[in-house]
Amino acid sequence: MSVRRVVANVASCTGCGLCMIGCSAEHVAGFNARYSWVKVDSDLMGVPAGIRFTHGCDRAHSSQCVFLTEVPSCVALCEPRALRYLVDTEELAS
């Protein structure tokens, strides 16, 4: 069985929050970032300090995200590629 995982790099994150808005739409009947399973914690200025996965997100896209089939929606909406979806790579094994 292949190993699949969403990995986060906060250094690349711009804090736009589209990942959270997209993720929330997977879980509620609309949009509200507070229902997202991925959380970008930013300071008052808007500088992202950390990216967390909550609510039991398995970060493996196992039937949790429905909009796209190839990658989780948080990754699909991440323009700066701070979130990436890795499948069977050495990066995951290390």
Added chain:
Amino acid sequence: MTPGYSGMMLEVDLGQRRAEGRPIDEDVRRSLLGGNGLGAWALYHTLAPGVDAFSPENPLIFCTGPLSGTLAPITPKMCAFAKSPLTGGYMDSISSAQLGTELKCAGYDLLLIRGAAETPTYLRIDDDRVSFEDARSLCGSSTFEAQETIRAAMGDASARVLAIGPAGENRVRYAAILGEHRAFGGGGLGAVMGSKRLKAIVARGTGVVSAHDREGLFNCARRFMARVRQSRAATVLTSFGTPVHTMILQKLGGLPTRNFQTGVIAGAEKLSGEVMRETYTKKVIACPSCMTPCGMVTEVREGEYGGTSTLGPEFQAIATLGSLLGHDRLDAVIALDRLCDELGVGQCSVGNVIAFAMECRERGLLSRTDLDGLDLHFGNHQAAFELVGKIARREGIGDLLAEGVKKASEQLGRGTEDFACEVKGMEMTGFEPRSLKSQAIGFAISNRGPIHNEVRPLAEFFSAVDWNRPEGVGRLAKTLSDWTALANCLVWCLSAERVLDFKPWPVMVELVRLVTGYDVDEASLVTVGERVQTIERLINVREGLTRSADRLPKRFVREALPEGMKKGVRVPQETLDAWLDEYYTARGWNDNGIPTSETVDRLGLRALLEA
């Protein structure tokens, strides 16, 4: 309910400590969409003509747009409205503050605040529970301290706050409102908030924003992302932010310098986006929902301003707090930017006011004694820094300068009106209107005062108009200001839209359709823009602002640029008059700049304005 809307407005009376939700008619939403349109409509109905801007009867309005909080790209903004204490007319101010999304998730598209509190208060909106909280302990606190304190009291990191600083509390006529580090900077709405003794607003919303076609919206956002990744304009914007304009303007001879005495400054490259990126930028961040991050988080590491960090400065701050004050010190601009945000002072206005005072000193019209001992002269950024604090506290000379350039000049007299750079009582933004004709007409016609975004500065380069001939300029100004009004209805970013190569209409149509399900097309969206411009104008007409208010400062009409690419250029009154005639005709307004009855009917405004 139509997707994209909550369909409700929250009406608050601070004096009576009462709040109630009221539905917003479907006709209003469909005709005006949101943001700019919805706010102008609400101001038209709730502002009694002739009311003083600091009267409790002046309503303060906040508004979101139908796309806010959804996956629609480049729509992070919200709008604020009131009668302006600078212009005495219609004002809207637009910011990327995040409270709008919380407000929408709490169930409101619009927040209308009337009356004034008896003691300092902050408004707490927790879904449908509204309360009036004691803000006495927050008096005098910075905009950031107030936000942090209130957010902590709310016990929810997702709650969002708007706050004023000392400048708003002291009714500095160009005080700002801050949400996070994003300002509603123009037009003095922070002073209106201060006059209501309203220190802050906090909102928390646990509802959701719906969309007509969520999957379509998702795919649209993905296509937009692909476009961003291929866009050269996006690369430039995200590399240098809006300060990329510094050197463009310098080359055009249109970088406002020494109170608009000239359009070039020696050492401009030290104020450039390139130097900012290399020397001061430590992170580039985005507004909410935006795929073209252009927010430069800067830090001064050493020297007299060492240890200062801010979000920005944007180009407007570099121009008005840098070259306009006759200096080329980016570290000083960063420190001034931070100080203005902490104190809640509108940056463009305060830069203009200080530049005006510097010219007064240069001409011997204000002495060092008049200036409380400050050695205020062009180039002295330390004195400017001190003066911002005095203005925010209305201390000494700061009390006069807190009134804005127009009122200060009226009080000083002695020919100062010849170099008082204001339109409708509001100070200028950072594009030189002699070097960029789009700005000359835009500054004159804008209902809210001289704003660079009413008619885009880049119009100069992408339009087919021959700016040296009178024909076509007024019509182009109409087309572009309709586009501006519509963008501000949605509420979308006028900077990030450059990704779309200045052809935003197809994406605007698609997004409105996907989110609201309204069957709109380009023509119907243009009509929305026309409606908004006309409602704004009708508010101004009620306040006595007509053709004679659509003018330029004397300096731009009489004095030619002394150097640079546009040396010798001025904007003669005859030229401006020809532009205005064509603009009014294109709008269906009479030659005094007043919308005709036929135009009100053609735009379907009669019922909306009578309701």
